[in-house]
Amino acid sequence: MKRTLAALPLIAVAGFTHAATIDVTVSNLTQAITFTPLLVTAHSSDSYLFRLGESASPELQAMAEGGDISGLNTLADSIGAYSVANPAEGLLMANGSTMISDWDTGENTQLTIVAMLLPTNDGFVGLDSWSIPETPGTYTLYLNGYDAGTEANDEIINGGGASGVPGIPANPSGMGGENATGVIATEVNDRVHIHPGNVGDTDPDGGISDVNSRVHRWLNPVAKVVVVVK
Amino acid sequence: MMNKLTAIKAAVLGVAVLGLAACGDDDDPVVTTAEYMLTVHNNTAAQPFSPVLAALHNDSAMLWQLGQPASVALEVMAEGGNNSQLMTALADQYAVASTEMVLMPGNSDELSLQAELKSGLLLSVATMLVNTNDAFTGVMQIDVSGLEVGESMQLNLPIYDAGTEFNSEAVGSIPGPADGGEGYNAARRCGGCGQPPPGCGIPSR
Numbered sequence: 176m177k178r179t180l181a182a183l184p185l186i187a188v189a190g191f192t193h194a195a196t197i198d199v200t201v202s203n204l205t206q207a208i209t210f211t212p213l214l215v216t217a218h219s220s221d222s223y224l225f226r227l228g229e230s231a232s233p234e235l236q237a238m239a240e241g242g243d244i245s246g247l248n249t250l251a252d253s254i255g256a257y258s259v260a261n262p263a264e265g266l267l268m269a270n271g272s273t274m275i276s277d278w279d280t281g282e283n284t285q286l287t288i289v290a291m292l293l294p295t296n297d298g299f300v301g302l303d304s305w306s307i308p309e310t311p312g313t314y315t316l317y318l319n320g321y322d323a324g325t326e327a328n329d330e331i332i333n334g335g336g337a338s339g340v341p342g343i344p345a346n347p348s349g350m351g352g353e354n355a356t357g358v359i360a361t362e363v364n365d366r367v368h369i370h371p372g373n374v375g376d377t378d379p380d381g382g383i384s385d386v387n388s389r390v391h392r393w394l395n396p397v398a399k400v401v402v403v404v405k
Numbered sequence: 406m407m408n409k410l411t412a413i414k415a416a417v418l419g420v421a422v423l424g425l426a427a428c429g430d431d432d433d434p435v436v437t438t439a440e441y442m443l444t445v446h447n448n449t450a451a452q453p454f455s456p457v458l459a460a461l462h463n464d465s466a467m468l469w470q471l472g473q474p475a476s477v478a479l480e481v482m483a484e485g486g487n488n489s490q491l492m493t494a495l496a497d498q499y500a501v502a503s504t505e506m507v508l509m510p511g512n513s514d515e516l517s518l519q520a521e522l523k524s525g526l527l528l529s530v531a532t533m534l535v536n537t538n539d540a541f542t543g544v545m546q547i548d549v550s551g552l553e554v555g556e557s558m559q560l561n562l563p564i565y566d567a568g569t570e571f572n573s574e575a576v577g578s579i580p581g582p583a584d585g586g587e588g589y590n591a592a593r594r595c596g597g598c599g600q601p602p603p604g605c606g607i608p609s610r
Contacts, residue, residue, distance in 0.1 A: 228446045228513065322450060324511070363451035364510035371450035 211242030217280035218256035239323035241336030455486025483567035485588020535581030
């Protein structure tokens with residue numbers, strides 16, 4: 176009996192060993208939406224960084240409203256995740272892509288990816304806990320744009336990127352406007368949900384939105400992810 | 406219109422078989438029924454869902470068919486959130502149920518369906534996005550007969566346009582809280598429209 180018990184942990188460990196080396200390529204599929212620095216993290220199935228239909232953590236809010244991934248990165252580190260922060264070394268513009276090569280994910284089984292969408296108030300591209308296959312091969316995923324549910328989508332570009340501060344911090348692709356009055360003042364769904372998309376307008380000086388409806392709208396998906404399991 | 410595309414995933418439907426009850430006695434053949442627990446999450450920004458209809462049925466029931474005209478029963482639900490005609494149409498199927506309340510964004514609701522276990526047990530779900538003219542979300546004919554007890558599946562549901570009413574978004578034409586307007590109106594179908602919507606004419610089965 177004693178021997179059996181002693182053997183169990185070894186069997187369990189062997190059963191769950193999942194050491195994987197993978198390539199991850201993230202591509203921005205939008206017309207003119209920019210991704211802020213990405214956080215790509217491999218973690219266990221015990222935790223997750225965001226979930227559709229649930230409230231955003233303060234760390235997720237900081238990422239979604241201001242592009243700050245440091246809080247989520249610290250969270251991921253605290254649960255033994257292996258993370259690659261900012262693989263694109265800055266912004267990932269529309270039509271751009273970035274690749275993480277020969278990434279050892281250890282025994283972490285789930286892949287999560289997040290980055291803020293600009294220009295939005297609290298929009299982000301996300302992948303929540305995708306199970307990394309054990310079978311070598313190439314896997315293609317398409318990612319949706321989510322709304323963190325933490326800030327009203329007023330679409331006013333005013334530099335407001337800190338959590339709880341209204342407005343959009345920046346518009347790297349340009350073509351936006353200024354002096355908008357605001358699209359909406361309240362957030363109806365305060366949980367993580369499918370982003371309703373930018374409304375925008377065509378007025379570069381005024382109107383309801385500083386976002387340009389001719390270029391800054393999108394339909395899901397917003398990103399393509401190719402994972403090569405080696 | 407955008408709603409005709411399957412680009413926006415708005416709802417998550419979690420289906421789980423929670424319990425199996427085997428009954429019967431020595432004289433009767435063993436009858437095994439399963440209880441299917443459904444959880445519907447509204448993951449839209451600001452679209453309340455009308456009461457959610459769910460049914461377990463065989464392949465003779467088809468709530469809608471992409472690219473084909475909507476039935477009147479579906480039209481009534483998609484334009485006004487009233488699923489009573491769909492309930493009636495599915496009454497002789499294995500199980501049909503509806504939630505009672507409007508499901509607000511960010512919230513979830515549950516339904517339980519019981520049916521005799523058999524192969525080809527199909528699940529369909531439908532609900533209107535009430536701040537629209539005739540948009541709905543749902544899923545058609547998902548085979549759940551292979552689900553084990555305790556096993557679950559999760560689906561992201563697209564949004565469809567019933568094709569029975571122009572998306573005028575006009576005052577008085579949207580039944581949800583954004584407008585408080587009219588829901589179903591038979592006169593809008595076919596002759597009532599300036600041009601025939603895709604769903605004009607032939608009711609689907």
